[in-house]
Structures are given as structure tokens and as C-alpha cells.
Amino acid sequence: MKKLTAPKIDRCIGCHSCSLACARLVHKQISWDTAGIRIKSSGGLTTGFKANHCLACDPAPCADACPTGAFSHRKGGGVIVKKKLCITCGDCVAACPIDAISQDFSGAVYVCIHCGRCVDFCPHNCLELEDIPMDKDSRKEVTA
């Protein structure tokens, strides 16, 4: 199981190449918003950048909040998204504690699915797709 992380986000230059890649390659759109990773300045441009993306909570509160099963728990953390089941209620957006899910004007929601397609488009290697070591009989991540 893979998980997107941003271990070197302090190197971020704010080019938005990751967001644009996610929108383009995952969602077939040209946009800043329709992406599972979105870059914001961290309290103004003079203080650097932060990446808003799913941290793969386990269990994921957004999946618990989803009333139709469009979001379901992914083994190891994060969610599996079934767009066809989404009724655009936005309950997942409200449930996410870190503002990792965005919702467009039509109500469609966008969350990181940990596919890693953004990683190659970061010029400073801020992003990584990590393996989550799995316990055989549990969806829990093995901790040291």
C-alpha cells in the first residue's frame, strides 16, 4: 500500500506543478482546485509553503462521514473513492480535520488517492510515495 507524503515540503518553491499534474493526470482537468494536493502559502509568501493533501488517517473520518459509500476506508489508511456513488453532500469535506478535501462548484469532491502521479512533477523532490508496511491481519500500519 502506498501513501503520499511531503517530507521535504520546506524545499517547496510554490510552482503548483504538483497540483496541476494531479488535476491534469488524475481528474483530466486544468485547474488549481480539482486536485488531491493543493499548495498554499503558509501565512503569506514570506513564510514558505504548505501542501494540503490527505494524510491517510486510519480510520478516515471522511469515510465515516460519507452517507452513501462514495468514500470507504482504504486498507492502511486513506480512502477509496467511488465517484458514481457521490451525492455531493460535502460531509467528507466538513469531516476532514486538515482541509485536505476540496469541493468544486458542482459539488464534486477531490481527495488524494495516493497514486503518486504528482511526485514526478515536483522539481525539488518535496514529495514521496512511501510504502506503508502492513500487518497481515489488520488494516493498521505496523508501528516501530
Place this chain on the structure above:
Amino acid sequence: MIRDHFRILVVNLSSGKGQIVHLDGRNTEVGGSGLAALLFQKYGLPEQSWDDPAQPVIFAIGPLTGYFPLMSKTVCSFKSPYHNQYTESHAGGRSALSLCFSNLDALVVVGKSERLCCLSVSSRSLDIKDIDFMRGMDVDETGKLLRGMSKGSGHRTILRIGPAGENGAAMSCINVDTYRHFGRLGGGAALGAKNLKGIIIHGDAIFTMPDNKQYNKLFAEVYKQVTATDMMKKYHNLGTPANLQGLNDIKSLPWRNLQATSDPAIDQINGERFATDTLLRNSACSGCPVGCIHVAYIREMFTENHRYTFKQVAYDYEMIFSLGTMLGVTDTTSVLNILDEMEKAGLDAMSGGVALAWATEATEKGLISAKETVVTLTFGDSDSYQQATEMLGGCSNDFYRLLGQGSLKAAEEYGGKDFACVLGQEMAGYATGEVFFAAQSLGFRHSHLDSGGYSYDQKHSDQDIGGVTDFLINDEAGRAFMTSMVSCLFARGVYTNELLGDCLSSVGYPELATNIDPLGKHIQKLRWQTRVASGFSPDAITIPKRFFKIKTWKGAIDPVYLNNLKKAYGEAIMTLAGNNHD
């Protein structure tokens, strides 16, 4: 936002209302520079003063903005307070993608607000807020307040002006997202004349990706070229300041108001020194993975017991020239401190520095004194320059008000025209020779980026008036197409005509793809026609004597060659614009 026409938002600050306008011309005026000229012809008043409330300030992007790397710039066009003629200024930051994701090809602002205001737009909103309480506020503080008053963090651009723009200084800039600027020729005053302190553009629109398998493949190829090869390395390594040492070595770097073109003290403020001693981090314009913005830090103890202030200032070659070598200031912290004052005042740091250099030499020669300048200006005295910068932006007395209109305006009053380093506007930092002096004097933006004149000088020592004129005209046409995309000109080595054609085809502009050269020429002509209609005459521009007195690697400037070259280039421009009746 791929469409066969332009979608424009025209906002009238007098009425407080906006209008969406659909305009033909995608396959002829393209976008960016071409679109801006088209819009000025539609909304501009070429014969009226720059500060007529009806004059437009135009922000335009291109057909590839948001779709390919480094298509990250915006063209701002307006009637300049500097020369009262049509002009353009270019900037990046988040401005281009914000406009793109506001579903606009251009934003046009006309009219004048009764009180100081801020305009906010997005793909679904338009709002004009009274912010009269910000009158006189510096650029830094204005940015902080506007950030807190608006939504869309990370996905918006915040344009704002400082005291210089509010006070009508012809060398005032429009600050873009703290570290970028529509710097030259007085865009700040163009907004100030409208009582428009800030513009916030929140890019919240979503477009379907081009339905073309080639698009993603091509994007990846371009991305690889700009990140994985050495082609762009010079821009993200030391950045443009790397040129300081090189130009000093070939006796082409202006020092102390161009009284010299080389100085051993360059090793105190060259690109290596800035990077080693002051560089804090790099930053990027949205949509550009190169990250050429070099942000330096200044740490200063402001009281005893180790109480510090900490400031971040973005530097480039041009500012180190204008506030360093041109002012004889040879330590990095001092250069950055003056630059920080320029930023806060909302001044074009290039023009501001060159103007203060003229004032310093005028002081040396006894033409002016502390009676005018309040603080005595001496080459190398950065404390005085910091204070003078605040007064220049604040137009704090008759002298500074006049100097803010341009060095030559002040020289007309106080004397010293011979040593005003003005080539159409305050010079860029290239004392490379006759070709550049003629090229900047008559260039469309009076910018070193209008054409490659400074580069030509460094490669040729022969005198070929016909060849140089052809080079300048042809080179400008190619750049006119690039600035209609609107590409960062740093990418001109990557985006060959072939690659641009492929990119345009892949997103659905096949007609543009197959007509790049003729369209570049058409836009070049359109821009010059617009400029000429607003009063441009090459004969009205003279090159001050200082430029005839210097030595470069080629030896002493040849005055006959320089004058003849300028005359020939001027005639070529007027012929191109269809206005040469000789």
C-alpha cells in the same frame, strides 16, 4: 478556456459595475501583447492624458497560460505616466494563472473610484471594496491586510501599489504577490489615478483537459526540458545576478552613474556573493518549476540586547546594478536595505536607483544640495539612499516629486541632462555598446528584453547598421509572439517555433500553430501602431552625452555609429508602423 475568441471582464470603477465582453481576434491578435494592444485600441484614448479616468489599465494572458510550464506571465498595458504613450509591463507571480482560472483572457479596468478601493474578481464574483483607510500605506503592510480580507489563499494573486503609485510617480510599480512587479513605466500611478490600491484575482475556475493524447506527452517533454537539462540552470542557480561578474569583466557594468564600466569591488556584490551570504530560498511563479526568484534575508539588530528585525527581499541582476553598482554601494546588506525601501514605497527599483545615481552626481557637481535632497547623497552611502527612497516614493517635496517623473525631468529643472542615464527611460544595467543604447532608447518597452541588443553587443564588434537594424526588428517580432503566449522570456531557448507550434496544436489552436512568424510580425506592428498613435516619435528621444563617453570591451563608443544606428532603427520602426512618409 480554450476558445476561438477572447473573454474579457471590463470593470468600470466610476459606476462600480463590470461587463463580460466576448471579442474576436484569437487567430490574429493571439493573446498577451497582441490582445493588450487590441484592447487599448478598443478602450484607450490615445490622445488623452494618461491620467484621464477613462483610460484603461489592461491585464492580458495568452492561449497557453495554465496549459504549459513557464507560460506564467501577464502583460499589463496602459498609457504611461512616464512618457504619456502606450506601453506594456510584464510580471509573473500568480497573476497569470489567477487570470486563467478566473476564466478570463483579460481584465480591463476603466473609470475612477471616488475613494481608494480594492477590486476583487474570480470566475464567479466581482467586488469593489472601499479601503480608503489604506491611503499612504506601504506595499508590505497593504499586502498583509489584503491577504486577510480575501479568500483563496494559494490560488489568488494580490496586486497592489504603494505611496509612489498613489502620488502619481512615473517610476511607481505594481507589486505582484510580494516578489514580482509590473515594474517599469509607471503602472503604479496608472492604478493610483483610478484610486485603485489593490486587485485580488482568485482563480477558482475548472477547465476540461484538452481531448488530445499528445497533450500530456508534450507537457511531460517540456517539463523535462525545463527541469532536467542545463538549459534553464542559469536562472535557478545564481540567477540573473551571475551576469554581474561577467559584465564587469568586459567593462560593460555601469558604476556610479555610469562614470565607470568596471570596478574591482564587484567581488563584494556579485552573484556568487549574494547567493553565498544572503540567499534564503528560491521561489517560483505559478506554473513554472524553474523557480528563478531569489529571496534574500536581512537580519538587523534594531536595539541593544539582541532585538532583531528580519526581512526577506527578492533580488535580481537589475536591482543589484541599480541600487548597488550604480550607487557605488558595495555590500550586500546595504543593497538589500535600499531595495527593501524601494519595495515598500512601491517604486520601480531600477528607475529609482538610476534616478538617485543622477541626483548623487548632480550633488557632486553642485547643481543640487541637501536643500533639495534633504539628506546629502554620496556614492556608497546607503543610509542616505534609504531615506531618499522613502522621500522619492512619498513625493515629499518639489525635488522628489520631479525626480519621480524621471531623471531627465529633474535635469531640465536643475541641470545635468548630459549625465542622466536615460535611454527612453532610466537605463537597464547593460553598458555593452552602441547596439544596446540604440535598442533601449527606441525599444517598445525601453527594456533590455525588447530585443537582444545587449547580447548582440557582446558578440559583435563590427559596425553593420543594416544588419543590426534587421536583427533588432526581427528579434523583436519573435519576442512579440512569445509575449503574446504569454511566456516568460527566460524560456525562449526552450520554446522554439516548432515546440510552440506543437503546444498550440495540442490544446486546439492549429491556426496559431502554423502562423507563428507572420503573427509575431503582425503583433509587433500592431503594438507600434498603438504606440505611435499615442505620440511616439524616435526623433523626440535623445541619448544623453554620458553614453558617448564610456569605454566597453570594444573600446570607446563611436558617436557617429551610435547616432546613425539610432536614426536607422527609428526609421525602421516608423516604417514598420506604417508612419514613415520620407
